[in-house]
Amino acid sequence: MIMYRGAGFLTLLNPIATLLLLMWLWPDPNVAPGNTSLRQLLFGFAIGAFINVLLGTFLNHGTRAPGEHARHHFFYMPMQWPSLAIVIVCAVWGAIRVN
Secondary structure, eight states: OOOEETTTTHHHHHHHHHHHHHHHHSOOTTSOTTOOOHHHHHHHHHHHHHHHHHHHHHHTOSOOOTTOOOSSEETTEETHHHHHHHHHHHHHHHHHHOO
């Protein structure tokens, strides 16, 4: 069971939706129709997660009482932090694997 609160579900939804939109608008000519390349996958996930970092920072910018969870969280972490981890993983993986 995925634990989220508020807009925390966007932590997973934004990168997937951005990848699908990227595949639809700019299909990779080097792969078969309906497939995606690693470069396109990492680029789509990174853009979607970065949008979520900005959105999470904006939505969770208020002060909270000690011990109170963020208003928009994913597994009890403010939604921008897991999204930032996705951006970093995509950047590192892209730097290592994509030529």
